[in-house]
Amino acid sequence: MQLQTNLKHLITADDHKKFIEENENVMVCCGRMGPMCIPVYEAMEELEDDYKHIKFADMAFDSPDAHVIRNAPECKGFMGLPFVMYYKNGKVAHASSSILTPQQIKAVLDSKLTK
Amino acid sequence: MNNEIYDVIILGAGPAGLAAGIYASRAKLSTLIINEGAVGGQLTLTEEIANYPGVETTSGYQLVTTMKKQAQEFGCKIKSNRTITRFQLEGAVKSITVNDTETFQGRTVILATGGTPRMLGIPGEQEFKGRGVSYCATCDGDFFNGKEIVVVGGGNSALEEAVTLTKHASKVTIVHQFDQFQAFEYAIEEAKANPKIEFIMESELRAIVGADTVEKIEIEHLPTGNKSELKTDGIFVFIGYVPNTEKVKDVVMVNERGEILVDPEMKTNTPGVFGAGDSIQKRYRQVTTAVADGTIAALSASAYLRQ
Numbered sequence: 001m002q003l004q005t006n007l008k009h010l011i012t013a014d015d016h017k018k019f020i021e022e023n024e025n026v027m028v029c030c031g032r033m034g035p036m037c038i039p040v041y042e043a044m045e046e047l048e049d050d051y052k053h054i055k056f057a058d059m060a061f062d063s064p065d066a067h068v069i070r071n072a073p074e075c076k077g078f079m080g081l082p083f084v085m086y087y088k089n090g091k092v093a094h095a096s097s098s099i100l101t102p103q104q105i106k107a108v109l110d111s112k113l114t115k
Numbered sequence: 116m117n118n119e120i121y122d123v124i125i126l127g128a129g130p131a132g133l134a135a136g137i138y139a140s141r142a143k144l145s146t147l148i149i150n151e152g153a154v155g156g157q158l159t160l161t162e163e164i165a166n167y168p169g170v171e172t173t174s175g176y177q178l179v180t181t182m183k184k185q186a187q188e189f190g191c192k193i194k195s196n197r198t199i200t201r202f203q204l205e206g207a208v209k210s211i212t213v214n215d216t217e218t219f220q221g222r223t224v225i226l227a228t229g230g231t232p233r234m235l236g237i238p239g240e241q242e243f244k245g246r247g248v249s250y251c252a253t254c255d256g257d258f259f260n261g262k263e264i265v266v267v268g269g270g271n272s273a274l275e276e277a278v279t280l281t282k283h284a285s286k287v288t289i290v291h292q293f294d295q296f297q298a299f300e301y302a303i304e305e306a307k308a309n310p311k312i313e314f315i316m317e318s319e320l321r322a323i324v325g326a327d328t329v330e331k332i333e334i335e336h337l338p339t340g341n342k343s344e345l346k347t348d349g350i351f352v353f354i355g356y357v358p359n360t361e362k363v364k365d366v367v368m369v370n371e372r373g374e375i376l377v378d379p380e381m382k383t384n385t386p387g388v389f390g391a392g393d394s395i396q397k398r399y400r401q402v403t404t405a406v407a408d409g410t411i412a413a414l415s416a417s418a419y420l421r422q
């Protein structure tokens with residue numbers, strides 16, 4: 001299961017594990033091709049050029065392996081797509097639920113995923 | 116400063132901006148669309164478009180994708196997710212600065228900045244966004260399977276989405292500030308006929324309360340001022356849009372609601388500056404009317420350039 005974006009796609013739980021372990025700063029948007037998620041993917045695609053030290057990826061919310069995000073303790077109580085995870089050195093640095101503006105994403109990147 | 120002077124710079128990439136981009140670029144005018152968010156604007160928030168003439172039922176995202184492709188195929192450039200930090204709209208050459216770094220110049224500007232979903236602006240709304248407060252039934256409805264929820268609003272979106280949410284929720288309570296709905300009759304009838312939907316009229320939410328997630332809301336009955344509490348698992352907000360004109364309201368004339376004033380040719384009071392879509396003063400806000408506005412604005416910009 002793969003989303004129709006230009007971001008790197010994380011398909012399996014192993015992909016996800018490897019990606020956050022191999023990269024110091026990671027942002028993953030876990031969603032569907034829906035109205036609350038698409039603006040976040042587009043913002044991430046635009047931000048990739050400005051934040052070279054951060055790796056961006058998506059993961060299909062309905063993929064069975066997306067349980068690594070859906071069931072993460074940091075996502076407890078989340079009731080809005082997309083679930084957005086920010087990882088620093090393989091650990092969750094921040095998590096959010098529902099649509100985000102580019103400014104809101106930048107604010108998290110600038111504070112949680114510094115060089 | 117970019118040395119190129121575009122014939123037309125369009126601010127906004129919703130249906131009005133994209134339609135203007137299609138018409139201007141097809142007329143061989145050098146055209147640039149600058150957009151602060153994702154391409155498509157509010158249209159991407161629409162799950163189903165069933166009444167766009169000539170197009171069978173489709174999603175807002177699909178319609179936007181086609182419009183964007185059409186504009187680009189005619190040569191229109193699109194820069195999205197940019198923040199407009201400065202602009203100068205007077206004189207023969209107008210300039211737009213984005214992200215404080217890039218400046219674009221144009222002979223005409225079309226303001227198609229659209230609108231932003233109106234927020235409740237009450238305590239708890241931001242805190243519980245994504246934890247029970249939602250603005251999209253089709254996106255988040257399945258988080259509320261078997262739960263009791265509240266829909267706020269009385270227009271087409273509120274009533275249609277309330278009906279959609281009954282597929283998931285055990286009970287939907289519509290809270291509306293007036294004593295009657297502003298929606299089309301078909302939407303009112305469908306909501307009233309649904310046994311899972313209840314109504315609280317002439318009332319407004321005053322606060323959203325909970326611990327990790329939403330647990331209850333505080334409601335005020337407007338005629339009496341009486342306040343009460345209602346237990347709920349979630350709140351879906353559909354109370355209209357506010358025009359995105361904060362940055363231009365001192366440059367072109369706007370009404371008391373911040374909507375840009377235009378004449379039938381979509382001209383603002385500033386020569387060479389036009390308005391289109393949900394950011395202008397008008398009664399009916401549909402994809403079709405936005406596209407029509409964008410078309411007229413592009414044709415008027417073309418005529419202005421020929422003068």
